[in-house]
Amino acid sequence: MGEALFARIAKERAPLLSLWFDAALEGYARDTASFLKDRRDPFANPVGHHTRRGLERLFDELVGAMDMEAVTQALDPILRIRAVQHLTPARAVEFLFRFKRILSERFGAAPRSAEAAGLLFELHERIDRMVLAAFDVYMACREQVMELKANEMRQRTFRAFQRAGLVRPEHEKAPEADGE
Amino acid sequence: MAEAKPTPQDVLHRIQHTPPRSDWMETPVEIRKGMYCYAANPKSVATLGLPHPHAWNPVEDDWHLPENWQQILHEGFKERLERFRSFKVFMDICVRCGACADKCHYFIGTGDPKNMPVLRAELLRSVYRNDFSRMGRLLGKVNGARPMSFEVLREWWYYLFQCSECRRCSLFCPYGIDTAEITIMGRELLNLLGLNIDWIATPVANCYMNGNHLGIQPHAFKDMIDFFVDDIEEKTGVRVKPRFMEKGADILFITPSGDVFADPGTYTAMGYLMLFHYLEEKYGLKVTWSTYASEGGNFGFFTSHETMKRLNAKMYAEAKRLKVKWILGGECGHMWRVIHQYMDTMNGPADFLEVPVNPITGTRFEQARSTKMVHLVEFTADLIHHGKLDLDPRRNDYLKVTFHDSCNPSRGMGFFEEPRYVIRNVCNHFYEMPANTIREQTFCCGSGAGLNAGENMELRLAGGLPRANAVQHVHRKYGVNMLACICAIDRAALPALMDYWVPGVQVTGVHELVANALNLPGQNERTTNLRGEEFEELMAQAEGQSDEG
Ligand code: SF4
Ligand code: SF4
Numbered sequence: 001m002g003e004a005l006f007a008r009i010a011k012e013r014a015p016l017l018s019l020w021f022d023a024a025l026e027g028y029a030r031d032t033a034s035f036l037k038d039r040r041d042p043f044a045n046p047v048g049h050h051t052r053r054g055l056e057r058l059f060d061e062l063v064g065a066m067d068m069e070a071v072t073q074a075l076d077p078i079l080r081i082r083a084v085q086h087l088t089p090a091r092a093v094e095f096l097f098r099f100k101r102i103l104s105e106r107f108g109a110a111p112r113s114a115e116a117a118g119l120l121f122e123l124h125e126r127i128d129r130m131v132l133a134a135f136d137v138y139m140a141c142r143e144q145v146m147e148l149k150a151n152e153m154r155q156r157t158f159r160a161f162q163r164a165g166l167v168r169p170e171h172e173k174a175p176e177a178d179g180e
Numbered sequence: 181m182a183e184a185k186p187t188p189q190d191v192l193h194r195i196q197h198t199p200p201r202s203d204w205m206e207t208p209v210e211i212r213k214g215m216y217c218y219a220a221n222p223k224s225v226a227t228l229g230l231p232h233p234h235a236w237n238p239v240e241d242d243w244h245l246p247e248n249w250q251q252i253l254h255e256g257f258k259e260r261l262e263r264f265r266s267f268k269v270f271m272d273i274c275v276r277c278g279a280c281a282d283k284c285h286y287f288i289g290t291g292d293p294k295n296m297p298v299l300r301a302e303l304l305r306s307v308y309r310n311d312f313s314r315m316g317r318l319l320g321k322v323n324g325a326r327p328m329s330f331e332v333l334r335e336w337w338y339y340l341f342q343c344s345e346c347r348r349c350s351l352f353c354p355y356g357i358d359t360a361e362i363t364i365m366g367r368e369l370l371n372l373l374g375l376n377i378d379w380i381a382t383p384v385a386n387c388y389m390n391g392n393h394l395g396i397q398p399h400a401f402k403d404m405i406d407f408f409v410d411d412i413e414e415k416t417g418v419r420v421k422p423r424f425m426e427k428g429a430d431i432l433f434i435t436p437s438g439d440v441f442a443d444p445g446t447y448t449a450m451g452y453l454m455l456f457h458y459l460e461e462k463y464g465l466k467v468t469w470s471t472y473a474s475e476g477g478n479f480g481f482f483t484s485h486e487t488m489k490r491l492n493a494k495m496y497a498e499a500k501r502l503k504v505k506w507i508l509g510g511e512c513g514h515m516w517r518v519i520h521q522y523m524d525t526m527n528g529p530a531d532f533l534e535v536p537v538n539p540i541t542g543t544r545f546e547q548a549r550s551t552k553m554v555h556l557v558e559f560t561a562d563l564i565h566h567g568k569l570d571l572d573p574r575r576n577d578y579l580k581v582t583f584h585d586s587c588n589p590s591r592g593m594g595f596f597e598e599p600r601y602v603i604r605n606v607c608n609h610f611y612e613m614p615a616n617t618i619r620e621q622t623f624c625c626g627s628g629a630g631l632n633a634g635e636n637m638e639l640r641l642a643g644g645l646p647r648a649n650a651v652q653h654v655h656r657k658y659g660v661n662m663l664a665c666i667c668a669i670d671r672a673a674l675p676a677l678m679d680y681w682v683p684g685v686q687v688t689g690v691h692e693l694v695a696n697a698l699n700l701p702g703q704n705e706r707t708t709n710l711r712g713e714e715f716e717e718l719m720a721q722a723e724g725q726s727d728e729g
């Protein structure tokens with residue numbers, strides 16, 4: 001039965017993903033959540049679209065190869081969106097933990113054999129690794145936002161003036177992060 | 181409401197599994213960092229002679245309002261209802277059908293229900309019902325009415341400066357209610373209390389005093405153009421000779437100052453200079469720039485009708501002084517909304533100007549018969565259509581271009597085909613974004629209507645997501661690497677948006693593309709583009725990329 005755990009989860013991909021998606025929407029107001037869920041056009045509803053796609057890819061890694069690069073790529077669009085929304089960092093990554101609860105509600109919390117316990121442990125451990133990766137992605141996005149905030153305008157106007165030789169020599173050094 | 185560090189209890193509270201689900205009027209507003217722009221510098225407000233200049237901070241509990249602020253708002257509201265019929269109609273006829281609800285890029289990107297256009301309009305409508313409809317006041321909240329209070333005022337301010345006046349919502353409203361107009365009125369009312377944002381008030385004051393939003397003085401403006409002249413010579417071997425404030429020139433050219441002072445708009449400005457040089461060499465057309473009318477943009481539009489009028493006045497004034505035949509306008513967004521919708525009645529009629537005729541092709545620009553002002557892209561499209569430009573689009577072959585319809589020229593003027601026509605004639609690789617994100621359905625850049633500050637970056641990035649998402653689609657599908665637009669705010673705001681959502685896509689004005697393709701008489705080999713990048717390298721890179729794809 002232990003061996004079968006991953007396979008059983010994989011077999012229930014669609015219903016599990018649907019529950020996971022609902023859980024991921026809990027940080028949004030009710031009206032927003034129903035919009036994110038019901039509007040299927042990816043261009044009219046990019047947040048819903050990227051969240052759904054991201055979860056699908058995460059799911060496949062979770063029961064599959066657990067390739068961390070693929071995990072990070074799947075997390076990026078979801079966290080990139082959350083990093084500019086109202087969600088706190090905890091709220092932004094919480095959806096990953098929620099999958100543990102969904103699994104235990106579906107398959108029972110107490111494993112029946114040592115082997116099953118080992119697999120369940122492995123599964124939880126995989127989710128934890130995803131959470132850690134999610135923190136990294138989230139923080140990288142926040143840093144990028146801060147950098148854009150600090151440098152965008154100064155850089156664009158400063159650089160134009162500098163090219164034109166209209167900046168006095170003592171100010172010659174371009175603002176930091178001018179690394180293109 | 182100063183921002184305090186959250187306590188562990190706060191944090192625990194926030195991660196409950198069910199969010200508050202109260203009625204919108206009961207949901208208190210939280211003025212969140214990254215979503216709002218700093219308060220206007222009182223000096224700028226005073227420079228403009230606008231009411232109640234004072235220092236205040238949006239996140240504090242006391243906004244230092246005048247004693248009778250509620251009365252001021254009430255009277256201002258009343259006056260505007262009487263003056264603008266559309267405003268009164270928009271207050272009355274919404275049936276709250278919700279068709280507009282999910283059409284706003286700020287709602288789509290932030291997920292904040294109060295960014296649904298219908299709720300944005302309800303901000304004012306709820307007070308309208310209370311103050312101006314007996315039924316509304318009697319029924320109170322049941323009928324969606326509420327009296328003005330400080331809480332309501334905070335909500336007004338926060339959400340009226342989360343609307344870019346893009347009008348996308350109005351496209352979907354069965355009654356044609358234009359929430360942008362409601363935001364415009366709401367911001368006017370806020371201005372009666374001195375509650376503008378600095379990103380608008382200071383550029384407006386600069387423009388009023390120095391002729392442009394950045395407050396650049398005339399000699400610096402000229403220095404910058406002189407630099408472009410040197411730079412163009414370096415890249416093309418041709419020395420262009422721009423004219424300044426030249427009396428008796430054929431045409432006065434006015435563009436947003438962003439083109440002159442901020443990358444990548446500067447390359448578009450170089451494009452203008454090259455085009456005008458070509459037209460003078462080949463056809464003897466004399467186009468003049470002005471350091472007085474050195475701003476096409478008009479942040480007054482985001483303040484009040486009167487302020488908009490004052491800033492706009494210099495266009496006709498300068499045209500009159502220089503005795504030109506008509507005015508040509510550069511690539512800008514809201515500048516064109518002002519010209520198209522307001523200028524004629526506000527500061528016109530410009531009887532002293534001629535109905536614009538392209539002297540090179542003979543085309544009479546009927547649509548500009550009254551305003552006497554023609555969009556440069558239209559003018560260039562006309563020249564191309566008549567075979568008047570010597571173009572080599574192969575110089576743009578390393579580019580895969582898509583086009584962002586800026587809200588104002590597209591939804592505000594129905595200007596869809598001309599930019600596409602020009603791009604297709606100067607670039608060999610052009611790809612459209614999905615249909616529900618372009619033309620009249622275009623998504624705002626997320627930074628319009630004076631919201632392109634730095635401190636509200638979260639708002640800009642979230643609001644720009646629907647636009648960026650469509651760019652990402654064509655970037656992945658076709659390898660698009662250049663986003664073209666005809667708006668100076670776009671050129672300033674989209675690079676950050678691309679950096680965050682779609683790295684690898686750069687931003688350009690259409691006339692930068694035109695200039696790269698344009699063969700100037702007497703030019704050199706043209707080994708680099710206007711950004712100084714070697715064509716050979718760019719082409720090799722592009723080939724590498726398409727091999728990978
Ligand atoms: S005008 Fe644009 S920004 Fe304002 S509510 Fe409508 S869609 Fe949103
Ligand atoms: S679509 Fe028009 S009538 Fe319907 S809720 Fe929006 S503004 Fe009101």
